[in-house]
Amino acid sequence: MIRNPILRGFNPDPSVARVGEDVYIATSTFEWYPGVRIHHSRDLVNWRLVARPLDRAAQLDMRGAPDSCGVWAPCLSFADELFWLIYTDVKRFDGNFKDAHNYLVTAPSVTGPWSDPVYLNSSGFDPSLFHDDDGRKWLLNQQWRHLTDGVGGQPRHPAFDGILAQEYDPVARRLTGPIRDIFAGSPRGLVEGPHLFKREGWYHLTVAEGGTGYDHAVTMARSRRLTGPYELHPDTFLMTSKDVPDAPLQRAGHGQILEMPDGAVYHTHLCSRPLPGTRRSPLGRETGLQRCVWGEDGWLRLAQGGLVPAVEVDAPAGAASPEPSRPVEYRFVGVALPMDFQWLRTPYPGRLFTLTGDALRLHGRESLGSWYEQALVARRQEHHAYRAETRLAAFAPDTYQQAAGLTTYYNRFKLHALMVSHDAAAGGRTLTIMSCPGDWPDGRLRYPATPLPLPDGPLDLAVEARGATQRFFWRGGGEWQPFGPELDASAISDEAGRGEHGSFTGAFVGMVAFDTSGRGCPADFASFRYAPL
Structure with a gap:
């Protein structure tokens, strides 16, 4: 069995990429250096830290960044014999502005060498790179609206102004073409963390909503066209712990679809394990992994049913037992x-x-x-x-x-x-x-x-x-x-x-x-x- 969380302690915003039998998860590091942590596994049960890509001044300098700023929500992908890593460097937390700058680095191996960054945009955070099957590449990111009172330590819906999409030209190494707001989110609000997955002609959009606290959720939508319009999942959410305060895994949200070689489907997510009897999480936001199934209606759902993430889920065939915690x-x-x-x-x-x-x-x-x-x-x-x-x-x-x-x-x-x-x-x-x-x-x-x-x-x-x-x-x-x-x-x-x-x-x-x-x-x-x- 896979026992959640699979990455214990502060390991949030998991982005997943598979290269053959090898699976990699990249997580946020915020103000901690080097930036981004990448773990590797072949059985989805046991994971090993293998890379910390942003390790020099040309890629990342966070001196002066406030607490909980720095590297937010990286996106890891593999295409064209390269690893692609997108990340945000956030320079401000309080007030109306975020000053969030998005960059791209690449490497021939997950252990590097990782390139100097390509600047992308600064319109919002949580960038994601999607490699379409026609060879085109698209950047998605949350758009931040500073013209609202719904900002700061208690974010409200108006500051989270939808998901933007724009094409990326890998030859010119820049964004090109029109910028489109492709998804406004559900009534849960606070839409962020976009990732795309294409299946049977449908673009499935996974986003995080509800803020990264106890209302957090994975919301899903789909469209026949990358630029939309998108229809919401019949259940709106793939997973959330919002209405189950005694669930072991709280604050579930913000993840990405993973398809294994045998067709088995999983979805990463962040989560927290509050101290018993409290709403306090010293371990921060950790990484979990849920087994999923495609329904007859073409929508993804948790394999165990419902919306609440499970502590134990089925691992791929032949997986090893979880390694025990040791000193x-x-x-x-x-x-x-x-x-x-x-x-x-x-x-x-x-x-x-x-x-x-x-x-x-x-x-x-x-x-x-x-x-x-x-x-x-x-x-x-x-x-x-x-x-x-x-x-x-x-x-x-x-x-x-x-x-x-x-x-x-x-x-x-x-x-x-x-x-x-x-x-x-x-x-x-x-x-x-x-x-x-x-x-x-x-x-x-x-x-x-x-x-x-x-x-x-x-x-x-x-x-x-x-x-x-x-x-x-x-x-x-x-x-x-x-x-x-x-x-x-x-x-x-x-x-x-x-x-x-x-x-x-x-x-x-x-x-x-x-x-x-x-x-x-x-x-x-x-x-x-x-x-x-």
Whole structure:
């Protein structure tokens, strides 16, 4: 069986492409660098991260991008012996404007080399490239209407002004011909995330609607002509969890049709698993996969019936069993950062960290709230209960403006951090907790523990999250000791702080250092461990 979600933790907006027996899913990364993650599978059950295509300044520079901006909703496809990747780089979140720029890169292999980008347009976000069977190529994207009050943290229908289509000329490498608004969406509203699939002469249009919160849905329509008009699915939606608040997979929407070599049909989708008894999702929006069937009326529906996505669905014949979750140990002994880890915004990671051969050295830069240069290297939280540990091998702060340690991090308003710093009144090096549990818009830090004087030498730092609570631990050569009170782990979630549509990435856990004195005080981390509990 396929067990959902297939990509745990922050992996939203899944676009799928099949090349023979190989299936690839590309997901959004927002302000995290490198941009876009691509996973590979042959059995749809077990997936492996194989590529992060947008890895240099020519392709992506997000310095200054607000939280939850950056790379939105990529589209991955394969045609003409090339992989094609379309993506949006969003520069603004609040207010009437989005400033969303759409680009195209290509590669002969999914692992690259990926080309420099071709600029496409800036009329809206969620671009998609469709390769028609007559050889023509079409760009679709959501159109953003700034002339409305329905914008910002609580989007309303008028800002989402339909799905645009325009032809793309691959020889001239530019869009050409008229721009057409081909689909206004259903009464659910907030139409976005378009993808086309052609079958038996019909253009099937899959879109996301309802916003990326608990009203989210996959809506379908079809037409004999690519440019429309489109008729709505008899059920309007292919899937949604809107009216089933106890369904394990909530916020279901935004996906794409996948047809396997044997004709079996699936549909990707994003989803979330809120903490029990809450409407908070620390794991963010994850990727799911549903088995589908074509009905006698020519419309696609979930194989299990109804509209609610299932946790377990039938896998292709011969698929392996799902691999169990296991602890992952990282020793920073090589010259490359493990692919599980990302950093924020900048295409110049050498300013943030270096690999020394036996440690990950973070160079203290700007604060935990910076949108420019933040020395934070982290991996996704994938389980509601986990433990993460790191060894801080060397760090010698001489001012309270220097700090390094272990953080559970969502964005500048939602974080907890166990930090080693300097406190002259306490005699020098100390351990403290810095916390901002959803304090928007002020972003003020709280200090829920009395600073603890520390011995010289390496320190081990740890965090345990169990559902809606988390706690930090430390040791300096002896036994593990708890430090500080239990903290609100649910604050490190999509819905905490400014609410359901205010941010939509996911929780990370990792290593951080800052030096607001500007001297770049280094912090060496020898190892990191992540273990589901």
